[in-house]
Amino acid sequence: MPERKVNAVVVGAGAGGGVVAKELSAAGLTVVLLERGGWPHFSDLYHDELTSQVYGTLRQALGPDDERNRRVVPEGDGVWRTVVPTEGAYGNIAACVGSGTAAYGAIAWRFMPQDFRLKSTYGPLEGSTLEDWPISYDDLEPCYEKAEWEIGVAGDHTESPFFPPRRKPYPMPPHPYNKPAIFLEPAARKLGYHPVHIPMLRNSVRYGGRPACIHCRACTGFICEVNAKNGTHNTVIPAAIATGNCEVRIHSMAADVIIDDRGRAQAVRYFDADGRERVQPADIIVVSCSATESARLLLNSRSRLFPQGAGNRHDLVGRNFQDHAYAGATGMFSEDIYDDAGPGATIAVIDFNHGMPGIRGGGALTNQFITLPYGFTKKRPPGEPSWGSSHKEFQRRNFRRLLGIHGPVQEMPVAGARVDVDPTVKDYWGLPVIRVSGTRHPYDLEVARQIASKAEAWLKEAGATRTWTSIPGMGRGLSSHQAGTCRMGNDPATSVTNRYGQVHDIDNLFVADGSLHVTNGGFNPALTVMALGYWVSNYIKKEWRGTSFRS
Amino acid sequence: MRKARYPRRKFIRDVAAVAGGLSVLPACNKSRGRWRFFTEEEANTVYAICEQIIPTDQDPGAAYAGVPNFIDKQLVGPYKRFQQAYRKGLAGVQETSLAQFGARFESLKWDQQTEVLKILEAGKARGRTWETGSPKVFFELIRDHTMQGFYGSPRHGGNWDYVSYRMLGLDYPQVIGQNRYKKA
Ligand SMILES: Cc1cc2nc3c(=O)[nH]c(=O)nc-3n(C[C@H](O)[C@H](O)[C@H](O)COP(=O)(O)OP(=O)(O)OC[C@H]3O[C@@H](n4cnc5c(N)ncnc54)[C@H](O)[C@@H]3O)c2cc1C
Numbered sequence A: 001m002p003e004r005k006v007n008a009v010v011v012g013a014g015a016g017g018g019v020v021a022k023e024l025s026a027a028g029l030t031v032v033l034l035e036r037g038g039w040p041h042f043s044d045l046y047h048d049e050l051t052s053q054v055y056g057t058l059r060q061a062l063g064p065d066d067e068r069n070r071r072v073v074p075e076g077d078g079v080w081r082t083v084v085p086t087e088g089a090y091g092n093i094a095a096c097v098g099s100g101t102a103a104y105g106a107i108a109w110r111f112m113p114q115d116f117r118l119k120s121t122y123g124p125l126e127g128s129t130l131e132d133w134p135i136s137y138d139d140l141e142p143c144y145e146k147a148e149w150e151i152g153v154a155g156d157h158t159e160s161p162f163f164p165p166r167r168k169p170y171p172m173p174p175h176p177y178n179k180p181a182i183f184l185e186p187a188a189r190k191l192g193y194h195p196v197h198i199p200m201l202r203n204s205v206r207y208g209g210r211p212a213c214i215h216c217r218a219c220t221g222f223i224c225e226v227n228a229k230n231g232t233h234n235t236v237i238p239a240a241i242a243t244g245n246c247e248v249r250i251h252s253m254a255a256d257v258i259i260d261d262r263g264r265a266q267a268v269r270y271f272d273a274d275g276r277e278r279v280q281p282a283d284i285i286v287v288s289c290s291a292t293e294s295a296r297l298l299l300n301s302r303s304r305l306f307p308q309g310a311g312n313r314h315d316l317v318g319r320n321f322q323d324h325a326y327a328g329a330t331g332m333f334s335e336d337i338y339d340d341a342g343p344g345a346t347i348a349v350i351d352f353n354h355g356m357p358g359i360r361g362g363g364a365l366t367n368q369f370i371t372l373p374y375g376f377t378k379k380r381p382p383g384e385p386s387w388g389s390s391h392k393e394f395q396r397r398n399f400r401r402l403l404g405i406h407g408p409v410q411e412m413p414v415a416g417a418r419v420d421v422d423p424t425v426k427d428y429w430g431l432p433v434i435r436v437s438g439t440r441h442p443y444d445l446e447v448a449r450q451i452a453s454k455a456e457a458w459l460k461e462a463g464a465t466r467t468w469t470s471i472p473g474m475g476r477g478l479s480s481h482q483a484g485t486c487r488m489g490n491d492p493a494t495s496v497t498n499r500y501g502q503v504h505d506i507d508n509l510f511v512a513d514g515s516l517h518v519t520n521g522g523f524n525p526a527l528t529v530m531a532l533g534y535w536v537s538n539y540i541k542k543e544w545r546g547t548s549f550r551s
Numbered sequence B: 001m002r003k004a005r006y007p008r009r010k011f012i013r014d015v016a017a018v019a020g021g022l023s024v025l026p027a028c029n030k031s032r033g034r035w036r037f038f039t040e041e042e043a044n045t046v047y048a049i050c051e052q053i054i055p056t057d058q059d060p061g062a063a064y065a066g067v068p069n070f071i072d073k074q075l076v077g078p079y080k081r082f083q084q085a086y087r088k089g090l091a092g093v094q095e096t097s098l099a100q101f102g103a104r105f106e107s108l109k110w111d112q113q114t115e116v117l118k119i120l121e122a123g124k125a126r127g128r129t130w131e132t133g134s135p136k137v138f139f140e141l142i143r144d145h146t147m148q149g150f151y152g153s154p155r156h157g158g159n160w161d162y163v164s165y166r167m168l169g170l171d172y173p174q175v176i177g178q179n180r181y182k183k184a
Helices: A015-026 A118-122 A137-152 A179-190 A236-242 A291-299 A389-398 A443-461 A526-543 B008-018 B040-053 B067-075 B080-101 B110-121 B135-151 B160-168
Strands: A006-011 A031-034 A071-074 A080-083 A195-197 A246-249 A253-259 A265-271 A277-287 A327-332 A347-349 A365-367 A402-407 A418-426 A432-437 A466-470 A509-511
Touching (some): A006 A015, A006 A265, A015 A277, A015 A526, A031 A236, A031 A277, A137 A236, A137 A526, A179 A195, A179 A347, A179 A365, A179 A443, A253 A291, A277 A291, A277 A526, A291 A418, A327 A443, A365 A443, A389 B160, A443 A466, B080 B135, B110 B135, B135 B160
Parallel strands (some): A006 A031, A277 A509
Antiparallel strands (some): A071 A080, A195 A347, A347 A365, A365 A402, A418 A432
């Protein structure tokens, strides 16, 4: 028995979906927000590193669980391995209301104008499917502003000449620098960099009825114990519920989008908390499951007209998978630089986003979040022992003396880097799971090396007595900055959606999450995902005529 | 009030069903000592390996922190999938010890134990067990689990008495709410 039809079903209550649910319900549309996880609570994990979303090796407390979920990841040439969410290779974000925005470190960058037109800024790159976005920074600017004010960002946009233009300042003053920044700030200035306080989706003062950050050490990967971290779960989703137009249905796992023989999206088929199959019909369906899971949902949505999956007429869904080629350096100091003031990341330079002559893209450099004791066991200079008495001595001596600086290096999209669905491996609900394949573009490593050497120079200037760099390998792994799998564009032959996130061919089916990113910036992506949520919603609100879209 | 009739047999069946087919009644349980997964012998080996990985020095080591207990507990919980790896890996450690020094791992001298683990870490261990499983992979598994038990939250049966937090000088629970460093 199908449920009562609503105006819109939004699948996924994360960064993108939370915003869309609120925007549509506030505009008077009836909305069902389907989320496979539950509401997140601090008591799900407290400050427990082993169940956090970063080093949660025992359990990812904010989901999904190891019992029911699988992914298939490459392990060398043509060999795949099945992994569970607690394994790093799974590339988990979260499965709960808020998703990554409940768990994240809350770094809140806007992309730069050049990030939306990489191809015209730098020209095409062989072996890359590099394209400009079909929208510009100016198009998205009002949406960034709305995200910053409705969800809440603390920062100071006047600190760097490289911040993109804006109409309104941040709603909250920036968070204070911590001890590492006391070393890093003068060093950056000496090197001619322009240090900034990292803009954060986290309260520096009371905002939105919730308190200011208390600077505990368990932030990224955790639920905030005082609710000072701003995600969709404690801002826009409660606002959506308050409209009276939005029902949040938790523990509801979407299986596929049902497309009828006229090429219209009819309903979402899902499994409820008891594992019962249900069908929720709607006028409009918005897929916001994250770049990997949205691709999976569309690929699993096979119909007579679209036998290869919804939106996949040109075999593009899941391709151009991107992330960030994280690169950086670690420095060892001869005195304590750790002050136990969380979350740890406070200072950044964005001088190397498009600022390196002859280099495409680049990436923001920040000092790292606090690495908790278990995570710290993986941090050591190359060649140092990983166990035994000298390792223990290393931990004891250096827990307060290591400082990492790293950055999300912008990747060049490649068609062969993709997620599709595995032909045999299925999850608990019987749905084919994500399979990852391909390698990154070699150019990423060139940029990563440059960024790592900038980080190293910064650490040396700050007084590090020993430094070492880290750059990624060629493998195409999954991580939480996943993007690009349903890129937007003007040409249906080279993109999955149009510039409004509307799937080419299926005009009442939308995508609104990191999948839309044509390129993923040299910045942490969450604020851009949220801005796109507003952008897609604006179009739906403006063009929806009750039964169909104005055309 | 009428006493509800609930036959004991049926109850046993129901409880067994709830526990996923595993009987949880003590009467049906052969006494297995204090370990959930390890045999007494295996536990001795695990103690020795963990202590090599995080030795006692001026601060307590892995044994004091209860790391073997942590691993044992996880092996019947979230780490069920590693049960076989441990059963086999621990047997392999003994094989290598015997081949190398003619005695069981626990009874070797400290430096000999270190040597055996270095052989495993380098992936060079020989023996029947290692023909079908990598010694390096097993070593890294038990090394990581030892680190988790020692440095992770005491909630999971390791890091007893907050030993690692004390060693690193981390307040637990954390004293929060201080911004000691003013905006530069
Ligand atoms: C530990 C951590 C730290 C991070 N730190 C930062 C940071 O500092 N700055 C930053 O910009 N980004 C950060 N990120 C990344 C950020 O969280 C993501 O970029 C962002 O959440 C992506 O948004 P999304 O809408 O694409 O997907 P998500 O936010 O993941 O939302 C997808 C939602 O869909 C649900 N879902 C998926 N499939 C289904 C289905 N079939 N049925 C029903 N529901 C489904 C999921 O459960 C989830 O709730 C971090 C992530 C993690 C995990």
